Amino acid sequence: MHLTIDVINDIINRQARDDGSLVAALEDIQARYRYLPPEALILVSERLGVPLSQTYSVATFYNAFSLKPKGKHCLNVCMGTACHVRGSPQVLDRLQTQLGIGAGSTTRDRLFTLETVNCLGACALGPIVVTDGEYSGQMTPQKADQLLKSITRAEAKHG
């Protein structure tokens, strides 16, 4: 996504009057770009008068922030306790093997980002994988394969 100074300035202006606005500004930038571009961190620091080291410290402390750009499709495997006892580690393993990346990484073609989340609180349906916001419940390694296939097939068709 193209980064524009105006967008980031807008976000900062919206948050500037708020106490504790650093976290809130970073949240908005993350929501907009799905990661925190380095230029944005510098801009935020300058505008809010916060040392860049502090901005970096906040950006790397909270799980919600990412310093790396995300892939086109985001796969998020719930690793909550209920999902764990129902077999989410096998689902994650399978996705890692098939995509050839570890959790928290993006495939080289930037098509997939594989992530884990601590709990989504939809425990009755565990193990859960969220694909671009869409929930799939009662996952197995087999269903994980099907999920990947359906996305790659759609990609091949529509690009």
Place this chain on the structure above:
Amino acid sequence: MARINSAADLNTGRVEHTAAAIADLDRPCVTICGGTGCRVYGSEKVWNAFRDKITRQGAQATLDFDVKVTGCHGFCEKGPLVVIRPQGIFYARVKVEDVPEIVTQTIIGGKTVERLLYTDPRSGQKIEYEHEVPFYKHQQRLILDLNGDLDPSQIDEYIARGGYRSLAKVLTSMAPQEVIDEIKASGLRGRGGAGFPTGLKWKLCREQPGDVKYTICNADEGDPGAYMDRSIMEGNPHRVLEGMIIGAYAIGAHQGYVYIRNEYPLAVKHLRQAIAQAEEHGLLGKNILGSGLDFTVRIKLGSGAFVCGEETALMASIEGRIGEPRPRPPFPAQRGLWGKPTNINNVKSWASVPIIIDRGADWYARLGTEKSKGTMIFSVVGKINNTGLVEVPMGIPLRELIFDIGGGIPNGKAFKAAQIGGPSGGCIPAEHLDVPIDYESLTALGAIMGSGGMVIADEDTCMVDFARYFMAFTQEESCGKCVPCRLGTKAMLATLERICAGEGQPGDIEYLLEMGEHVKCSSLCGLGQTAPNPVLSTIRYFRDEYEAHIFDKTCPAKVCKGLITYSVVPENCTGCMVCLRNCAVNAITGAKQTVHTINPGLCTRCGMCKSVCKFDAIRVT
């Protein structure tokens, strides 16, 4: 929307919209669960279908019937949940295709649709009404009582059901000290986990000098497998706000914060709506209900850090810094947010306050045990038939909760343990199933009440792996400020990983026990002080499983990859090639209609072959 200018206006329903809501109280309606769980099942499509169908039918037959999307009903296992009111006819697992039949049969025809009723697995009987379903029947719902009844986006519905009545009572007839005395007398203890008496906490904050004080609602529900706080905020956000306003009056605060997880978008949305409506109604803001009380509430989104559930870390996060805890004292009541006296309570604690004020401390104190009063909400998940939210009076036996309400363990498996309190808690094994659920009894067994997470483990759950899971979680979430937590959890995790990989050595158990004690007694905050609990408690009750891993190099539950082998059962294998084709590492060889074999050297124990085999021909040993 009209502002309510006095308590009298609120009580008499003199405000136009509220009066209309009161008049509508008994109007027949269909309520559809709109909680996060049911939405995942597709309940949104179901309510749209109802709206479509009823609007059309309504035009034809002047059908006077409401379609209402409510908060979480709690019985997540059977979603999407639909209840026809006022009768309370309960339909489970409702699909879009079922909607026309429900409308013609039940809503118009007055007959129940048998096939959509819940079947009690024990008796095999169909159950018609919601309150007769065992899952609900054995609960005592105080905080969750309106969740299935109320459209959380409508403040007037809450007011029509007696909402904000406690606030009116407090503002017109009680001095702040009397409110604190009432909460003290009720015996309410902090529902975030530690169980500190709420009334006493309020008193300490009130007695601090200074005009500026803060209250905070801790809605940073980070315990994996727990979602009760989210469901309260999704389903009845006004009750939380009402509790906070009463607390602010008692303590003398004018500014409140709700610190809520960013991962809970629906709860955030409902809370935002609720705050805006309360402001428009004069229930938040300046001169609340004409009493002179000023109080505003702001939302702060958490950014995914478990440690921020710890109160000092939470306050640091609100101040815009990284969520690192600091030593106490000074306690938040003395020096809290921006150095001012601050009172922090959990969502369930705040939501209990209006109930206590409304029904009286004496009434509330009669519920529960001598030292643990009122009700507690658990999210019961894992290897359990009825996954869902359960509200029970303190003191009921764990067995009743798991078997009568939870419906026992799926697939006829044996119960192994209930893990209570998540990464800070411990497990209760089968021999202690009759323990009463109260703060002291759970602590005596090495678990904690916690915030309400309860994960059920069955015979297929490896307790060493379970402990490793929690330790991996806390190690990852440790903020790194203090050494015992930062390095202690790492050392414990490394040992557990070794044991699970089949490389355990004699002395590992003793090392875990010793290191666990060190981390517990020397860590800075609650995260580190409780992080060893899952390990210590599994060693206490399941030492034999640890020993099997270390000495016999076996995983009795057949979970730990380093200790299991996948092989083909020749008698069952039909040579269908399905496992072979699905194996990602080509570890399976064989030809059509000949028995396959798995090469253990190549096998990564991913479990794929077992999950695709239709003939039960893959064995794990």
